[in-house]
Amino acid sequence: MVEARNHERSFYPLVERLRACPHHTPRALVDHLGADLVSFVGGHLGDDAAFVAIRRRPQHS
Incomplete structure (x- = not known):
């Protein structure tokens, strides 16, 4: 994702x-x-993209 660029060549x-x-x-x-x-x-990615999202659990004392 961080390498994706738009038509103006700006990074995502x-x-x-x-x-x-x-x-x-x-x-x-x-x-x-x-x-x-x-x-x-x-509208079209020129390469593959990977997404990882996690949910952090609250710490219990």
């Missing part, structure tokens, strides 16, 4: 997109970012 702004993402589950996050990435690059 992953950090900004993550901060603005309204989704709370790993699956919803991956679905949202995947669709956003494809839109950002103009």
